[in-house]
Ligand SMILES: O=C(O)C1=C[C@@H](OP(=O)(O)O)[C@@H](O)[C@H](O)C1
């Protein structure tokens with residue numbers, strides 16, 4: 001754990017912050033390219049723990065991947081898939097373990113996925129149950145990783161019923177590999193499907209790679225159709241990955257919190273990522289947003305002028321902490337609703353966010369699926385606990401650019417999706433004042449106990 005003390009900005013920024021590629025798109029594209037006959041060139045990929053876990057797993061399963069900067073050259077095909085020799089470590093990457101669990105059903109042999117301590121309590125029992133309905137043998141004693149999928153090299157297809165309330169990643173997992181089954185897979189959603197924009201992203205990307213998924217809205221079900229054989233061709237398929245919209249919430253939150261004007265290049269309304277919608281939440285709070293083919297720029301209001309808001313963030317739940325962390329700077333209350341599922345992400349994010357806002361001396365209330373911050377009290381200098389969660393570190397790091405005395409106790413946990421986060425933030429802030437770099441805090445024990 002490497003603690004860093006944040007230095008507030010002495011004046012607003014006017015700058016551009018290019019964020020790395022999308023985690024969600026990179027990890028989907030890797031699975032789709034692995035199943036695509038021939039070579040695929042994925043451009044603008046994210047390099048981070050989550051995408052490395054995905055890449056390493058695919059290589060262990062027989063897929064060739066060449067790394068050339070942010071371009072990945074993938075030589076794929078279902079016939080290349082083989083059972084790996086050893087267990088595969090997937091850290092705390094939800095997309096990796098869920099998407100790979102689906103893919104593993106196509107393998108001619110067993111594969112075991114193991115995760116870290118946080119992953120050991122992240123459920124995937126509903127996905128395991130769906131694979132069993134498709135005739136796949138799976139050992140998963142706790143309903144969370146570790147688990148072993150015993151593929152036999154042939155997946156028949158068929159009907160499954162799967163609960164929609166925990167994670168959309170289970171649905172994406174079946175959709176990404178489903179086209180390679182011998183027959184169509186019909187997925188009946190039980191209840192309401194969470195994080196729908198991610199399922200739409202999956203459907204779009206499956207189509208981009210030549211597959212087809214039909215959404216029967218009246219029946220609350222999906223059909224994953226059998227993929228047509230890819231015409232043999234030497235042409236290399238090129239697929240370009242968008243910058244990460246969830247990551248872009250940090251530059252946008254920084255602009256909102258400090259009255260800055262910040263552009264995030266290469267992302268706009270055409271994005272296939274639902275989290276781009278975070279800019280519109282900030283717009284409702286008094287920020288000015290302009291988008292073009294080049295990117296999106298957000299201008300924050302003068303300090304002290306950011307409005308409060310009541311907002312349902314169900315569909316953009318990875319950005320809950322981006323908003324909650326800057327809520328103490330608002331003129332009125334910020335109430336975030338319908339976000340029960342953030343309790344089963346990297347950590348219980350609702351509880352973690354409430355804990356840290358209280359540590360900052362803020363007035364916070366919460367229920368099972370909501371939290372409300374009532375600003376007014378001064379932000380107390382303190383050390384923010386990160387719970388191993390990259391988004392806790394990045395969100396509260398942004399607050400530390402607006403108010404003094406905030407230490408982020410585990411700056412390295414951003415490696416999950418953005419290893420260079422604090423370095424990039426420092427470089428930008430140095431444009432207005434070189435003395436605003438985050439300072440290393442030498443004694444982690446002291447940094448933790450002063451809270
Ligand atoms: O499919 C994806 O790429 C993701 C889906 C979401 O998870 P849930 O479907 O579990 O809500 C999101 O929180 C996660 O960061 C990425």
Ligand SMILES: C=C(OP(=O)(O)O)C(=O)O
Pocket residue numbers: 092093094095096318345346391417
């Ligand atoms: C929830 C997240 O990740 P994942 O589920 O892919 O581990 C996230 O990145 O916020």
